Structure formats: C-alpha cells, structure tokens
Amino acid sequence: MEKPRAVLFDAYGTLFDVYSVGLLAEQLFPGHGQALSVLWRDKQIEYTRLVTTSNDGAHYQPFWELTLASLRHACKRLGLALNAEREQQLMNQYRHLSAFPENREVLQALKARKVATGILSNGDPEMLGIAVRSAGLEGLLDHVLSVDGVRRYKTHPDAYRLGTQATGLAASQILFVSCNGWDALGATWFGYRTLWVNRYQLPFEELGTQPTRTGSTLRDVLSFFPS
Amino acid sequence: MEKPRAVLFDAYGTLFDVYSVGLLAEQLFPGHGQALSVLWRDKQIEYTRLVTTSNDGAHYQPFWELTLASLRHACKRLGLALNAEREQQLMNQYRHLSAFPENREVLQALKARKVATGILSNGDPEMLGIAVRSAGLEGLLDHVLSVDGVRRYKTHPDAYRLGTQATGLAASQILFVSCNGWDALGATWFGYRTLWVNRYQLPFEELGTQPTRTGSTLRDVLSFFPS
Numbered sequence A, B: 001m002e003k004p005r006a007v008l009f010d011a012y013g014t015l016f017d018v019y020s021v022g023l024l025a026e027q028l029f030p031g032h033g034q035a036l037s038v039l040w041r042d043k044q045i046e047y048t049r050l051v052t053t054s055n056d057g058a059h060y061q062p063f064w065e066l067t068l069a070s071l072r073h074a075c076k077r078l079g080l081a082l083n084a085e086r087e088q089q090l091m092n093q094y095r096h097l098s099a100f101p102e103n104r105e106v107l108q109a110l111k112a113r114k115v116a117t118g119i120l121s122n123g124d125p126e127m128l129g130i131a132v133r134s135a136g137l138e139g140l141l142d143h144v145l146s147v148d149g150v151r152r153y154k155t156h157p158d159a160y161r162l163g164t165q166a167t168g169l170a171a172s173q174i175l176f177v178s179c180n181g182w183d184a185l186g187a188t189w190f191g192y193r194t195l196w197v198n199r200y201q202l203p204f205e206e207l208g209t210q211p212t213r214t215g216s217t218l219r220d221v222l223s224f225f226p227s
Helices: A018-028 A033-057 A063-078 A084-095 A103-112 A125-134 A157-167 A181-190 A218-224 B018-028 B033-057 B063-078 B084-095 B103-112 B125-134 B157-167 B181-190 B218-224
Strands: A006-009 A116-121 A143-146 A174-178 A193-197 A213-215 B006-009 B116-121 B143-146 B174-178 B193-197 B213-215
Touching: A006 A157, A006 A218, A018 A033, A018 A084, A033 A063, A033 B033, A033 B157, A033 B181, A063 A084, A063 A125, A084 A125, A103 A116, A103 A218, A116 A125, A116 A157, A125 A143, A143 A157, A157 A174, A157 A181, A157 B033, A174 A181, A174 A218, A181 A193, A181 B033, A193 A218, A213 A218, B006 B157, B006 B218, B018 B033, B018 B084, B033 B063, B063 B084, B063 B125, B084 B125, B103 B116, B103 B218, B116 B125, B116 B157, B125 B143, B143 B157, B157 B174, B157 B181, B174 B181, B174 B218, B181 B193, B193 B218, B213 B218
Parallel strands: A006 A116, A006 A174, A116 A143, A174 A193, A193 A213, B006 B116, B006 B174, B116 B143, B174 B193, B193 B213
Antiparallel strands: none
16 A cells, blocks of 8 residues: 555644643642543543534634633632642643654654645644644644634544645545544545554444554554665 | 424433443443443544544434444453353343433423423434333334434534424524533524533533533423413
8 A cells, every 4th residue: 555645643642741741730639630631631531522513513612712711610610729929830731731742753754755644633823833832843744724714623524634634645545643532433434544653542432433453552543664 | 482393302311311331331341342332432432523524425324323333442442351142231221221211301391381382302313212212202203313314424414404394494493402511502502492411510611612601400301482
C-alpha cells in the first residue's frame, strides 16, 4: 500500500497530556486530583458531543468555554469548592498542558521524509496556538486545523473533512493519529488510515471497526514509513 | 402558562432503573457490581452519541446492540471475564430492568386528568415493548416512541421530533420528563417544557440552559397540573 502523504495528529490527549493537570488539581484538592482530572476530561468530551448533536450544532461553544464548563461541573459533582482563583489556576494549567516527550522527534522524522504534518483538533485556534508554541512545535507543523471554523466537534464528518480540505488529499492518503479510541474510530469511519496510540493499555471500542494499526507511543507513526 | 397537553417520558433511567443490573453484576463479579453498572451505562450512552454524530448516522446500531457492545467494553476495561453465560444473564437482566415504584400512580393521575402520555426513548421497539409489559404500563401509555425509526439517538433533533409528530402538538405544549441531565438539557434545547428528575442529587449540566423545573421523583410531574 502507498505510504501516507500526510499525517494529522489529534492534539488533546495525543500531543498534549490532558491528565498533566492532575498534579495541580491534587495540590488544590488533596486526594481528589486524579478523580478531578478524569471527570473533567470525560465531561469536556461529553459536552463536545452534546453541542454537536443537538439542533444541528446551534449550541456550539468553543472548546475553551466547554473546558471551563466541564471543570465547573466536575468540581460540583465531586463536591470540591472551586473559587475564582483555583478556577483560573486550573484553566491556566490547561492552556499549558505538558507535551508528550516524543512529539518533536516524530515530527522531525516526518519532515525528514518530506511528509506533510498537521494537527486536527477540537481545540479552538487560540488554545492550539499557545499549546503549539509552548511545546516548540511551530516549525514542524504544516497545518493547525481547528474545528472552530465548522462549529462541529469530532466525530462529526465536517470536523474530519478539514483535513482532506486543507491538504487536498483523499482521506485514504492521510494517516490520522489519536490516543483517544473514539477519535481513532471516528477517523476510521470517515475514511482516514488511522493509528490508535494506546498509551494507557485500554480496550478499543466495541463497535465493529478497528483502527488501521494500534501502537503504544507516537513513534509508531514511523512504522507507516519504512525506509 | 397553559398546562401541558401531553407528557413524554424518557425510559432508561427515568421509568426503568438502569442501575438495577448492579445486583446481578455484583453476584457475578463480587466487588465490581457498582463499577460495572456505572461504566456499562456511561459507555452505552457514549456509543449512542458516536454512532449518531459520525457520518450522519451511517453507523447506527439498535440500542440492544449498543447495550451489548458497551457491556463487553466495560468488562474488558475492568478486567472482568465475561463468558457467554454471564453475558446472557446480564443482558437478560437489562431486558427486565426494575421499574421505579411511582411510575404507575403518576401515569394513572395523568390519565385521570385526560393528559396524553408516552415514552420517547433510545430503546429499540422490542426492548421497550418488553419493559412496558413487564412493568404493567401498557394501558397507561398513548405513545411508545423509539428513535429506531429515525436511526438517530437523543439528543439529535430527529429523535426529539418524534414526540411532536406523534402527538400533533407543538414542543412547547409537551412536557418532557427525564432523570438524565443531558436528556433534559437536549429536550429543553429542542423546545420542550422539561422536568429533570434529579434522583441522585447531581449538579445539572453547565451549558447555560436550565430545565423548566427540577424535581426529585416522577411525582413532581403533577406539579405542572395544579387542580
């Protein structure tokens, strides 16, 4: 099979560690950092789906707003007192999530092989810009694509279509990489070749479709480009 | 404000207790019954959203199939050995979920007030038929509406629209009742008057919209019909 001509990465959970807020969460709410970071993330994704599915996207809010809303909900749910200062601290931390350490070398290796690279993310443009700069990835990405322009979150086809539109390639010529099982599934359904980076040794979704390949770190992207 | 002319109930979680499988789950997997019933439910709902959002509903599977898929995923996730016999036992239990005890009296009271009643559910027709008969609710429901006909799960507007189509009423003339916060939210966005029955003392969703009213049992439906 022809090698992919472009590689698009999911951002949150794939290039950037959404659970890296857990440390600060634990400092602010001792004994609850882990639970808060998991519930915050789950709720954030749930909210992207609710606003996308309901009334044909009429209730869209940018990812930053949904991230704030989900933080507030998660704290109420866990009975944690989120004052304005703590909220600002946690949201600021979310703006500067840790990047996974292998990001740069993988992107550099793709550049060396003359493969187009990009991000296709639920994040809004401002969040993505800050995250990319903080991680020092600017020169290594040809495309930084945000669903904000189409006001539909993944796994809506309008969101995935941003990748084929930006690159001018067919979905089957593009490798889409995500650590989120649901995202790898949605991208596979859309028609992308897919790598699910299963960082946390989770079972894949049970909906009858498998990603093209499964790996354990972003380095497994390079298995699609044998020299 | 005019009294509602019809009351539509969500089924799973509202008329029928989705966590009533927890007891059997605990017998089969001691120490894990609660975790399994929660994860099973969460995954089931997640799957309804994934198949609805992706490729304009092309990956629709009936609720029974998604319920099975989510059970399998939840067991793998929790490291529980689900053999064919246990799977059949749990799915059979799901087919016969406990009905909340106040269902009948509330439906009878609505009938006495000459208000149209119905179910508007993600469940497929066969599941709903069995659940309604098991709970002895047949004579008390004018409509049993399944999203299966439109192949879109709530909170998609095609799903909620089943209620206005079946009753011939405007959404604002109908009271939609759900114990699921996301469902009460989606129905409110669609235009229904809504009662969120907050059985588990949870915070409501933080997306800027509130249900018309919040109650704690189905009996609170009757507050919309003062005599």
